[in-house]
Amino acid sequence: MTAMLHDELDRRILRALVQDARASYAEIGAAVGLSAPAVKRRVDRLRAAGAITGFSARLSPGELGWTTEAYVELFCRGRTSPADIALATRKHPEVVSACTVTGDADALLHIRAADMRHFEEVVERISAEPFVVRTRSSIVLSKLVDRDRALQARRPARRAPGAG
Numbered sequence: 001m002t003a004m005l006h007d008e009l010d011r012r013i014l015r016a017l018v019q020d021a022r023a024s025y026a027e028i029g030a031a032v033g034l035s036a037p038a039v040k041r042r043v044d045r046l047r048a049a050g051a052i053t054g055f056s057a058r059l060s061p062g063e064l065g066w067t068t069e070a071y072v073e074l075f076c077r078g079r080t081s082p083a084d085i086a087l088a089t090r091k092h093p094e095v096v097s098a099c100t101v102t103g104d105a106d107a108l109l110h111i112r113a114a115d116m117r118h119f120e121e122v123v124e125r126i127s128a129e130p131f132v133v134r135t136r137s138s139i140v141l142s143k144l145v146d147r148d149r150a151l152q153a154r155r156p157a158r159r160a161p162g163a164g
Contacts, residue, residue, distance in 0.1 A: 006051065009034065013042055014051070021055045066094075066112040068119045069140040072126070073105035080106060080131040088129045094122045105136070 006014070012032045016023060025036035025043070032039070046052045061069070074085065082100050085107050089098040096110040109126070113119035119139075127135055 010042060010046060013039060014046070017052070061112050065114050068113040068115055070111050070119055071138045072109040072111055072123060073136040074107040074109060074132055075104070075134045076106040076131045077133050084131060089126070092122060092125060
């Protein structure tokens with residue numbers, strides 16, 4: 001299901017769930033003006049359509065001992081496919097996310113590790129993949145903005161017509 005097929009009530013329910021996935025159907029219903037059974041039906045429909053892919057707890061990486069964070073650019077040999085990169089990077093639990101990118105690098109990895117030595121070991125393991133020519137790392141010193149949750153909870157601002 002695409003965002004275009006959601007009505008305003010669906011969007012309000014989704015925002016409520018992003019803000020508090022543990023909220024009851026009754027609590028969500030009170031916020032959006034529906035009964036608890038009506039909210040449940042809509043949530044079930046949104047889940048069946050793939051708009052809601054699951055519910056999970058968000059944990060602080062520091063509480064789990066993952067205090068080092070970095071972004072690693074991968075430079076790959078020849079015509080390495082995104083599927084090959086995905087298969088290889090999934091083997092490393094320290095890889096939080098991986099994506100193909102524009103520019104000189106072929107992929108960008110977001111990595112969390114316990115410390116610098118652990119990070120170095122992860123980069124060495126990834127560099128040993130047969131298609132990796134080289135890597136370039138950037139260590140996160142401090143987060144200035146972290147909008148992951150906020151972006152999910154708010155609709156994007158719309159540009160005014162003619163705004164560039």
